[in-house]
Amino acid sequence: MTLLAVEALAKSFGPTKALRACTLELRAGEVHALMGENGSGKSTLVKILSGVHRPDAGRIALAGAAGAEPAPVAPRGPRAAIASGVATVFQEVQCVPAQSVLENLWLGVDGIVRRAKGSGAVPAGRRRERATEVLTRLLGACPDLDAPAGSLSLSERQAVAIGRSLLRDPRVLILDEATSALDVATRDRLFAACRELTGRGGSVLFISHRMDEVEQIADRVTVLRSGESVGTLERERADIDTLVRLMTGGEQLVARETRERAEPGAVLLAADGLDLRAGEIVGLAGLEGQGQDEYLRALRAKADAGTRVAAVARDRREESIFPPLSIRENFTAATLRRDARAGLISTGRARERFAAYRERLKIKIGRDSDPITTLSGGNQQKVVIARALAGDPQVLLLNDPTRGIDIGAKHDVYALLRDLAASGLAIVMLSTEVDEHLELMDRVLVFREGAPAAQLRRDELTRAALVTEFFGPAAEQDAESGPENTAGPQKASTARISEPAPTSFAARAARLAVERTWVVPAVLALALLIANVAAQHSFLEWHSWILTFAEVATPALAAMASTPAILGGGGGIDISIAPLFVFVSVVVEVMLLGNGIAGAAVVIPVAVLVGAAIGAVNGALVNYGRYQAVVATLCMNFILSGFALAYAPAPAAGTTGWLTSLGTTVAGIPGGLILLAVPLLAWFGLGRTPFVRTLCAVGGSETTAYTAGVNVPAVRTLGYALGGAIAGLAGLAITAQLHQAEADTGFVTPFILLAIAAVALGGTPLTGGRGSLFGSLLGAAVIFLVENLLGALHISSFWSQAVYGATLIAAVLFAARTARSGRSSR
Ligand SMILES: Nc1ncnc2c1ncn2[C@@H]1O[C@H](COP(=O)(O)OP(=O)(O)OP(=O)(O)O)[C@@H](O)[C@H]1O
CATH class of the missing domain: 3.40.50.300 (P-loop containing nucleotide triphosphate hydrolases)
Structure with missing residues (x-):
């Protein structure tokens, strides 16, 4: 029975005709090898079948799950392809290095904020168990599921990528040179898994340049030449000379060396x-x-x-x-x-x-x-x-x-x-x-x-x-049983499995600093806090805490607001955050309070929603409109500054009871602390959904996330919207602190740079992929404490800029070192 049929498929990239007329039939229960010279179009075919590329012409038909006759399909992205039962392991090893092995295995299974539900979904409690089963099957033993995938060897990372596909229970498994990064023992275990899949009526499209592998696993072989399928052979007829002739259109292999080799020199x-x-x-x-x-x-x-x-x-x-x-x-x-x-x-x-x-x-x-x-x-x-x-x-x-x-x-x-x-x-x-x-x-x-x-x-x-x-x-004895038995005896087949967990205190501390990016800024903030108290004993008094929280709330919220866009990677950054919170403060002062609308139940949601909507527009421009993030958010920066200045050419003053309390205390709790707690709690709540993990996965490896079925633009856009919502809170914080809205650019500009500096200090690399809102809050606290300490020591505030510049350099160097040590442990 035919499971997948490809007919006259064609695809060009500009003048390059990658596929011209590719025809292929994949039968249920077979491993079908696809061979061809480099550049003959194999990966292009794979990418079309897995929804990455759309074909220019031709047809794909896939049999229904219940054994129905093949019907035409046109996968509109990897997620759709996976949902139809086609899972692919790509040529380049697809892993998110900073995320755990477990997260890598289940990447793309869930929705953006909701876990996968329904009949086929694996409940969260069973995921660890299933992951252990799959990896043990492929690697002979299971690596530490909580270790970052980047700490594994290339072969283990490829096993993780293969495991991700197997966990989807595909009907068609496509392996695009997936074995080239595997050691022989792992490869043989993968072949056993393939046989099990074909035994259940599935099929495998197997791409490899290794003749021994094709001989070992394939039932039939199709050859592609210059984007055209030029023949399908049963395995018995697919000897190396016939295949090379088909692949090259007649050329022979370079003859094996027969001449004597020269004596080696010095x-x-x-x-x-x-x-x-x-x-x-x-x-x-x-x-x-x-x-x-x-x-x-x-x-x-x-x-x-x-x-x-x-x-x-x-x-x-x-x-x-x-x-x-x-x-x-x-x-x-x-x-x-x-x-x-x-x-x-x-x-x-x-x-x-x-x-x-x-x-x-x-x-x-x-x-x-x-x-x-x-x-x-x-x-x-x-x-x-x-x-x-x-x-x-x-x-x-x-x-x-x-x-x-x-x-x-x-x-x-x-x-x-x-x-x-x-x-x-x-x-x-x-x-x-x-x-x-x-x-x-x-x-x-x-x-x-x-x-x-x-x-x-x-x-x-x-x-x-x-x-x-x-x-x-x-x-020795086992190997004598025949050369095919390359996996060797079972007891020897378990290759080394990743690094053991570090045991010394220093090693454990280094691993903690790599995995919890907020640890370093937390230590720095604590040291600075102690220094501040030593330099200025009044710093410990309650009323100065209230003032401190009121003062730190706006820059810290701005730093937190800048974080999600950066975490999502791909050059994501939102430099309109500062004008956005100023714009929100103008909306609050001029449009709401100025018109007698003062209830907290209206003002707070309006501030947050205005911020979120503008963040979403930024996100859509960057991720759907394909504008560069700096360009799009710079334009938004000017637009918002323009609007704010038009509505509040001079500082617009005004406040109301609850807003005044927010600048001091609410029910005895500093208002600034409440404002800072809201996004942290929201982030913590989102951390219980797939969103935060998925955003970091997209930032860590966009290609991996996309091919695993993640809707990359939607996740990133949501990140921008979330940042905008936090900027809305920053708008409230500044209004509560100053009781006025000030649209002056001289006032706004430093916030932009400080927010980004705080994000970097907080352990979030500007390339994204790892970090947290809490880290950015700590980064902002470090900047505040540096400034405060210099003030207490009566050192000119000009020096504060130089000091936190130097602190930033030290933090970035530290981050680069820990990232390097994380990589070298592979
Ligand atoms: N995104 C792209 N843009 C432009 N050209 C491309 C793109 N992707 C593939 N090509 C071209 O299409 C042709 C087919 O490439 P493809 O990767 O499908 O070959 P392949 O048979 O998988 O080769 P290999 O065995 O080396 O992996 C090549 O000439 C390649 O340069």
Whole structure:
């Protein structure tokens, strides 16, 4: 029975025809492999099926859940595709690094403020249990579900992304080169999960450039060439030569090397178990997380100062490419000096240099000035390799460099590496592909438990010998049962599972500071509070607390109001917050109090709603209108300032009983404290819904959130509206404090900068993704306390600006350090 049918699908990006006529039939119960050269359109097809792209022409039909005949579908976004039963694991590892493994697994399942309900929904109490089941199944053991996903290895993060798809119980699972980041044991467990899915009548669309994987798992294979499907074969007929012929339209693979290899030259790099000689290609192998990654990273530092070393990192998106730059700029990034003529960069020269590598590595591009992100994954990888080679290195360190490169191109890369080695280059290459070691390496170091445990010379290299060494001597007997059994014995198949929780006090404190962004500003605020009390004992008296809260309420609310837009990431910022609260204060003074409307039950909701509405307009302009946040909110800044000045050209005075109390005390509680508590409580309440988590996920990785089914523009717009509502409260706070509305720009402008400084001090990076309203409140408190302390010490207020500038730098440096240490624990 056909589960999914694709007919004559076409898609162009400008002049590039990514898909021309793609036809494919996915049967219930089968694993269907899709193969093709880099750039042949596989990922484009996947993105259409998963709702990321809309096709220009063609038809997709999907069978109904109850086994009904396929009916036409046109998924309008990932959420719709997932709801129809199609779940996708994309080529690039999709995780939100700052969020926990558990949050990553369930990302996108809930609505924006309501948890998923209904028959298929998993209740909150069962989510941890289901997450443990899925990850244990994929990884052999479950990592700490509360650890940030960024602290996991690449393979574990990919398992989390796969787990996210499996938790949706899909009928069609699409794996777009999802295995390329997995170690062999995890891959085999994934294959078992795929078989279980097909056994239940589902199907898997499996994309891989690895022939051994296709042979192991696929029932049928469809080949794409230049965006067209050129044939579907049963697995038995899909041998490597036939596939390559179909993929290339007739070309043969580069012949396997037969010539004798030259004797290696002098030692260029000495390290534990490795005396790397000129002309050698040394492989690093082993199960994921056995120390080979760290070993390769450390090699760079071990080279003598005079030795030219170049490296290609494993995680293309995070560590190798510069997404905003063009293909050519990505290539020249490390060797820009070579293109200088009379001190200026010559584009012609850069182009010429790139053209040579483009031909040598068969990089398929339109124009070299296009952004690198428009290239297919494999072609991006070739540009990265070209960049490393352009530095004319003596030692080349490669971390799984052929990940995502098609079979034909892979053999071109092998041929290139052999030529380079023959000309004296020394190469160390970590590879997760057994065949690659057999084909290419002069010797292979196999890693177990953090160190090289065995070395196999070229004449000893066989598939069985290598896999046996992966698992250690105890595995020998099991491995003899056959080379397919790459997962090895069960007891050895549990690769290292993430870092254990830190135990020393310092390590625990560092982890707390990374996970709870408000800890550092809280410590700073407490220290400053003590200093203030020491410098000015009257600071502790009750009446000065009332004044302090009244004074700090407006800047602290402005800081909190600025936070949600920043948290949502994507350059989100609202610099109209200060004019907005001034505008609200004008509305309160001139339009309400001035017209005799003074009841708290009217004034407070009007202030909050006006703020929320204007925040929502900002959010809509940025997220639906695609205006840059700074530009949109700057325009709003001018509009609001204009309106405020028009209605209140001079300070407009007035107050009423409850508003006066709000500036002092209400039922004995400082009014400022009440105003500050409202958004904190609202935020706490929202923290019980999916909203806060989802906003941070969008800020942490927009692509991940979007492909997991989150409505990104809606979440971000709601963030702006929430910020606007808090700015409405700030409007009330300033009116309660001053008993007047003042629209003077000299009065407003400092609030804008201070609010953003307070957000940064409060631990929310301006790139978004992590932070809290409470942190911003603390950031504002730090600024206030610095100013107050300098006043108490009779130091000019001019210095206060310099002091909190310096405090900000220290806080930002600290944040960057903790973020780095968080990353390096991966
Ligand atoms: N967003 C985009 N803008 C412009 N061109 C694009 C875009 N996405 C893909 N392309 C182009 O469409 C073609 C097909 O790319 P696609 O990523 O589908 O290839 P692929 O078969 O998945 O390759 P790989 O095996 O390297 O992942 C390529 O020429 C690529 O450069």
